[in-house]
Amino acid sequence: MHVVATAGHVDHGKSTLVRALTGMEPDRWEEERRRGLTLDLGFAWTRLPGGADLAFVDVPGHERLVGNMLAGVGPVPAVMFVVAADQGWQRQSEEHLAVLDALDVRHGLLAVTRRDLTDAATAAAVRDDARKRIAATSLGEVPAVTVSGATGEGLDELRAALADLTGALPSPTPAPTCACGSTGSSPSRAAAPSSPAPCAPGPSASATSWPSRTARPSRCAACRR
Known part of the structure; x- marks a missing residue:
């Protein structure tokens, strides 16, 4: 099973997107659900088109929780970078991208979320700006999908993009038993x-x-x- 981490600014819809893709709740703690804010690493998994299994590590986006974010993205080979269409590039977008670049993460895709909250032209401008920023890092040119976790728009395209992403990854290393x-x-x-x-x-x-x-x-x- 391949593993992909989320990354992106707080409240840009990372957990909502994982929830929509997997049907699982990545926020494990009652406080997270009460506040609507991811505080710790969350875990969920799904089966992609073609039958491959994919697990997500959902990381917090708040600036005070970068340590938890580092714990989530450090071991994984690929990332689903999330930027909200109605807010665009933000401070933790830049910070999370710098972390990924420092870790030399080379596989990823861009999910432009919350498409239902803005018009197509704005969403396209956010997508193009984010792709340009990401291309200047270890991730290089990445595919982008515009999506809404609330309405389901673009989820099929995102699943297909995730299948392509994981299909290009090296085979997972078996866990040591000794x-x-x-x-x-x-x-x-x-x-x-x-x-x-x-x-x-x-x-x-x-x-x-x-x-x-x-x-x-x-x-x-x-x-x-």
Whole structure:
């Protein structure tokens, strides 16, 4: 499953768009729902045209929550950058784009949201301005879709654009099942290093060296030899 993070200014409709695309609620905390403001990372997933599964990491847009935003976009390979058609480029739009550029994120698309709140000419001008700004960063030229999470306008086009985006991404790396980083497959003895580094504490190591809330990982076949 591929993972895409959202990015963009506060109240530009990131969570509304994820909700419309997935049918899931990305705002996990009662306070977020009461205030209508994303405070922490949210998670949702959907199946795209063609059958591929896609997960979203929905990040907060408020200037005081950049740390949470960094935690969300840091590990992901692609971004859905959101700019509201009725407000255009804003302060956190610029800040989030600078973060993505610093992280060297190279895959993304632009979603111009809240199309229902403005006219077509204004939405097109916002789209062109945002694409020009994004093109000057590591993301380069990105496709753009004008959409409304409230009315559903443009959602099918956005799903198709997301399918194209994820189709161009490298295959997701399997999660390691061993502390040494191995996925658990058993390499041949000929291919194994002569003195593999241990992947877990030896008999003399205390079990308390592992975090108390984390299960002590099992060792893969290569490391048990």
